[in-house]
Amino acid sequence: MNDSLGHIFVDALLINNFVLCVFLGMCSFLGVSGKFSTAWRMGLSVMFVITVSSVLSFGTNVLLVRFHAEYLRLITYIVIIAATVQLTEMFIRKTSPALFRTMGIYLPLITTNCAVLAVPLFQTSRNYSFVQSFVFAIAASGGYTVAMMILSLLRERVELSDVPELARGTALTLLLAAILSMAFMGFAGMGNGG
């Protein structure tokens, strides 16, 4: 197992892309990817929440291990995420009301995005150091954003074409995601070389 920072970054961003290879954050991936403009905003806010909650939960985990209360891990992580989402919401509302109006409805959804919870869980189970988990959080959420953006662009294109009525909606999005996921499988070879 190669634990260099570069390897962690490429691995989380492309080889084990959170959305297309590990199936995390599916709900928002299928639900909010209709338009490019909302997709990248959603991606950026998820990136912010993941990074902040990853740092906070790293600190909390150190405390939990010291007091031998590892069984509280899941509950504390979800509370941290909910609090981070709430803080982000308040922060954006104060600093930029315009951005808040465009992003407002997606912010509460981030709490139930499994990609957000998975980052702290993975970094704990893989025993990452602080810097490693920071890089991992940025790469994983970056991979989510990239996948969201590509899928939203594909969906905008397909909207204009003539699809059988039966396949419109979720089934078509899933087929697009399947093709995208096959393309990302090509990155799997990168892991063995490095």
Add this chain to the structure above:
Amino acid sequence: MSHEQTPVACHGTSVSESPGETMLAFTNGLWKQNPVFVMVLGMCPTLAITNSVRNAIAMGLATTFVIATANGLVSLIRKLVPKQVRIATFILIIATAVTVVDYLVKAISINVYKALGPFIPLIVSNCLVLERPEAFASKNTVGKSVLDGFGMGMGFTFALICLGTVREVLGAGTFLGFHVFGPNFEPWVLFLLPPGGFISLAMWLLTFTAWRQWSARRKLARETEQTMPAMEVAS
């Protein structure tokens, strides 16, 4: 969603619950509002761990337990929780139930625990698990909520088994570990890999939509058939 929006037993008024209505809370999730095929909720575990039927069953049962427990507890305290903090309360209840399941699965079978990996703790952020307390249990009695959670969980398990069957039979040539095809079968490995998950779910969705459209058309045809002679008599 229109069904459970009806304020049944909302303020503790004595509503006589007919057994048929109680059963409806159970069967609703199984078929009519199947969480995966109709509501398209809880996609992450649906796609991630259905590469074998055994994993699918384990995941389905774990989720069923969590939904039923969370539904019951939420319904118990539904009159005590202020509206503003209800989501946070629900999440804490769910996280507690999931922690219990996490240790339970580890104690029952360490192999299943390893196979499901991070997806047991991730039940917390399954949209379905949060949706049921919010949409149903916060408005209904304890018994009905538990039944609803149980039905939804069973519907979820059913969908997972459907997907798991296709993926395991095509991808590995086995069903629950037993070989289905002869020794000459060349496994279609793609179905065990991530793209196979997307493709098989898309196919199941197409099948389901087609079936529902077909049965709706047939029902419509039968109704017009019944009303037509009546109209002739009337004229």
